[in-house]
Amino acid sequence: MTSTAVVTDLDGTIVRADGTISEATIAACHALRAQGIPVIAATARSPAGVRALTELTPHLTLAVCCGGSLGYAFEPASVLWRDTLQSDAVQALLSLVRAELPEAGVAIYDGESWRMNEAYVAIRTSQHNGPSAVVSVDAFAGVAACAMTLCHPTLGPADLVALLTRRGIPLSLSLAGPEIVEIAPAGITKASGVVRALREVDVPADRAVAFGDMPIDIPMFTAVGRSVAMADAPEEVLAAATTVTETVEEDGFAHALTRLGLV
Known part of the structure; x- marks a missing residue:
């Protein structure tokens, strides 16, 4: 040892x-x-x-x-x-984005490649390494993701975490920098x-x-x-x-x- x-x-x-x-x-x-x-x-x-x-x-x-x-x-x-994100939690998050955070940038990672919407590319100052594609949020459906990231042009990460926490969406939310909320499976x-x-x-x-x-x-x-x-x-x-x-x-x-x- x-x-x-x-x-x-x-x-x-x-x-x-x-x-x-x-x-x-x-x-x-x-x-x-x-x-x-x-x-x-x-x-x-x-x-x-x-x-x-x-x-x-x-x-x-x-x-x-x-x-x-x-x-x-x-x-x-x-x-x-x-580990993968629970599909119902991902859908709850995406529903919240569509309804209340339409300007938000969202990215999802399946263990091999990133999918991200156009807002994410515009907001995030540095991009992910490895394979990636710019798609609509609707294209995230059915992705067996192990991580997501969320950002917004006017709301900071702490504000986004507070909003998601109030909604009770069962995901692990972390502040890893000045722009991005890192999202992992619950626990x-x-x-x-x-x-x-x-x-x-x-x-x-x-x-x-x-x-x-x-x-x-x-x-x-x-x-x-x-x-x-x-x-x-x-x-x-x-x-x-x-x-x-x-x-x-x-x-x-x-x-x-x-x-x-x-x-």
Whole structure:
């Protein structure tokens, strides 16, 4: 059994605002892997989105993708698990969009490709990696999806989450950035995904350390023994973490690993 594992969010934690990863971060991941310490990405990205980080993937053991609903291994490339959104909940969400949020951008992911409406393309500043198609919301019907994302030209993610919560739609809703609500099957979070990933690498959850910067990472913090928030994270994320490190732009991930004695 490996003594510990490092779990890390990607965007805003080890991936900088310009989409790059620093040499210090890559060196730290290389050092962890060289010691036999598994490095697990925990992200809202799809596997294609993780694989796009070509300088990082050689150092990753597993990825918890789509906010926990999909597990992915790199050697060999394989899907470890894939949870799907409940069809009645998806239909309730789409009915709400049609009736009350006609300007909303919606995207749906089936484990292989993204479908999104035109509003989503217009609102979201960065697009998804991998196969995608622009379609009407009506074309989402019948898709066995493992993740969805929602955005709006005037309502922020917190407002959208509040609206969906009031409607009682049984989905897992997370804030992962300034534009987008990440949607996973009910009961699925980064925490549930990380627990599954740690079982795959045979590391007790209380021996793992997790890094993150957004509210979507808070459940993951509760699932591991130690947690590290980036200095520019929202207050609720800072309060949930065991410790705080420098920002991604200041190589906080590498500095924290050094202070923890892992590199």
